[in-house]
Amino acid sequence: MSAAGSRGRPRSLARAVTLADVAAATGVSHQTVSRVLNDSPAVRPETRERVAAVIEQLGYRPNPAARALATRRSLTLGVVSFDPTLHGPASTVHGIEVAARAAGYFVSVAGLDSPGADGVRRALDRLVGQAVDGVVLIAPFHEAAAAAAELAERVPVVVVGAGGSTGMPCVGVDQVEGARLATAHLLDQGAGTVFHVAGPEGWTESEERADGWRAALEAAGRPVPPVVGGTWRPSAGYEAGRLLAARGDVEGVFVANDQMALGLLRAFGEAGLRVPEDVLVVGFDDVPEAAYYSPPLTTVRQDFARVGRRSIDLLVERLAQGASVPARYDVVPPELVVRSSSVRARTRRAQQGRRAPAEGARSAR
Secondary structure (H helix, E strand, C coil), X not given: CCCCCCCCCCHHHCCCCCHHHHHHHHCCCHHHHHHHHCCCCCCCHHHHHHHHHHHXXXXXXXXXXXXXXXXXXXXXXXXXXXXXXXXXXXXXXXXXXXXXXXXXXXXXXXXXXXXXXXXXXXXXXXXXXXXXXXXXXXCCEHXXXXXXXXXXXXXXXXXXXXXXXXXXXXEEECHHHHHHHHHHHHHHCCCCCCEEECCCCCEHHHHHHHHHHHHHHHHCCCCCCCCECCCCXXXXXXXXXXXXXXXXXXXXXXXXXXXXXXXXXXXXXXCCCCCCCCCEEECCECCCCHHHCCCCCEEEECCHHHHHHHHHHHXXXXXXXXXXXXXXXXXXXXXXXXXXXXCCHHHHHHHHHHHHHHXXXXXXX
16 A cells, blocks of 8 residues: 555545544543543543553544634633843743643734733734633733733733732732842942842833832942933943943942843943952843853843743633632742852952861861
8 A cells, every 4th residue: 555545645634533533443432532531530540541542543632623612712822922032021921831831722922012001902902803711911011011901801811020019810020029139149249339220111120120129228228329221122231331330439230131231241341340350240030141141140030930830820720710719919039140240259269268168177077
């Protein structure tokens, strides 16, 4: 027999194996095969094993369209995101996609053409038109969260990155704590005060990181310098770096994201400022390249995979239980990752000196 099959059709065009085929080959009912696929406990172990073996042998794959028709759900979740060139939104979308697949859902992503409320509404309308079961809105700016509240009346919504004041289920990294950790670390390393290169206005993350920076300085009784505005881009960090280098009194800088920190390091280098010898620098996000900056960048790591899992968990919970599920804010803790950009040589030598006796004592024993 040729590869085309007995009827002359290519194998790729052969009829797909159906649930009825599995039932006939196994000698059980259609309902029993369905129970096995849905992991129902109402099937004897020996029957489950026999059905599973036939499913593997025949290469049966569940039909998403048929399942959606039976459950009256599309099994698709919508995701609204802004600017995939930014590490935070892109990493959050990836985390959501991985978590959604693990939960048995497809994902449809709608990018925002503008960060305002109108752009959010258009993206949400596109997803609702696709009959998605629910939406995860990555909304790190105020107008997006307001638009999501309107959608929540039509389809379940979980918001990521908008803080806990939306009245909807929310997930987010503790931006205030991350900024506080970064600032306190710079003070501990000897900076008299810490300057801040902030993200753009209107972004929740920008405001919360600035709040954490300011709170750390005030708690330590240190002066609070004027904020230097930024745009998340390396070019903004470069301009901020030139401005700060011209002051001559900057000892430590907390930059609101790693991409701006890259530009800042370039500007400091051109101005003859050495990092960390002259100025200590900490970023935020822990982009994959941060460990390979010159010098390697101390930064605040966000667990985007955990954010994705928690957002899908909340959305699936709301789909299962309806609007009766109380809205809550799930906070994911940040992590300070210390590298060379914030640790002066004398501090490293002191730390090594404190470790040496213990190591020597262990070797003597």
